[in-house]
Amino acid sequence: MTDSARPVTLITGAAGGIGAALARALAGTHDLILQGRDEGRLSALCSEVGGARPLVLDLTRPGTFGEAVAGLGRVTNVVHNAGVVELGAVAEQPPEVWTHTLAVNVVAPAALTRVLLPTVRAERGTLVFVNSGAGLRANPGWASYAASKFALRALADALRDEEAPHGVRVSTVYPGRTATPMQQKVRAQEGGEYDPADFIDPATVAATIRFVLDAPRDATLPDVSVRPGPRGA
Numbered sequence: 001m002t003d004s005a006r007p008v009t010l011i012t013g014a015a016g017g018i019g020a021a022l023a024r025a026l027a028g029t030h031d032l033i034l035q036g037r038d039e040g041r042l043s044a045l046c047s048e049v050g051g052a053r054p055l056v057l058d059l060t061r062p063g064t065f066g067e068a069v070a071g072l073g074r075v076t077n078v079v080h081n082a083g084v085v086e087l088g089a090v091a092e093q094p095p096e097v098w099t100h101t102l103a104v105n106v107v108a109p110a111a112l113t114r115v116l117l118p119t120v121r122a123e124r125g126t127l128v129f130v131n132s133g134a135g136l137r138a139n140p141g142w143a144s145y146a147a148s149k150f151a152l153r154a155l156a157d158a159l160r161d162e163e164a165p166h167g168v169r170v171s172t173v174y175p176g177r178t179a180t181p182m183q184q185k186v187r188a189q190e191g192g193e194y195d196p197a198d199f200i201d202p203a204t205v206a207a208t209i210r211f212v213l214d215a216p217r218d219a220t221l222p223d224v225s226v227r228p229g230p231r232g233a
Helices: 017-026 039-048 062-069 095-123 143-166 181-190 202-214
Strands: 008-011 031-036 053-056 077-080 126-130 169-175 223-226
Touching: 008 017, 017 031, 017 039, 017 181, 017 202, 031 039, 039 053, 062 095, 077 095, 077 202, 095 126, 095 143, 126 143, 126 202, 143 169, 169 202, 202 223
Parallel strands: 008 031, 008 077, 031 053, 077 126, 126 169, 169 223
Antiparallel strands: none
């Protein structure tokens, strides 16, 4: 496959656990655009995976998205992987936490999708929303995060039917607890120990997302859950 024929895949939150693992999984078969806020970390990852392009973008500023992506050229797939979490009871969390969580986890994917849809439609590409088990069930202390992930599911579900006539596939992936820096933060907020061996390997989630992206065109995988496998002795 020539470089010009390879899919161009944009990954948000690329410098983090699942995003970086996905960049490594797709390197060599996809041309990559890696979004993040830390230019140094992005540049290092781009070099590691062999010539990916960095996209330094603040996801809390959707008004900047159009200009930022205007010169990207082809974009076949978009993987909305970036996310934030702050645990706390409804009685305790201030509106600022809710506003920030919804801005990054819901508004940013919607706004970035809107400005990228023309090229994704032209490519008959795939949009993947990396959700969470919290997008299927809300537990105590998780209200703001779960609300954002329930909303992200609604966004993907509506978009799937809207874009089907344009040949665009839309999938949601629901990883269980995964060994990432975000999970380490969550465990600290929960007052628990963090042992990466207790959680799904980010490379496993990345392999699942790659399968969704590379699935034959006669199939769409609307919802894919990834849960920890059985722990044998």
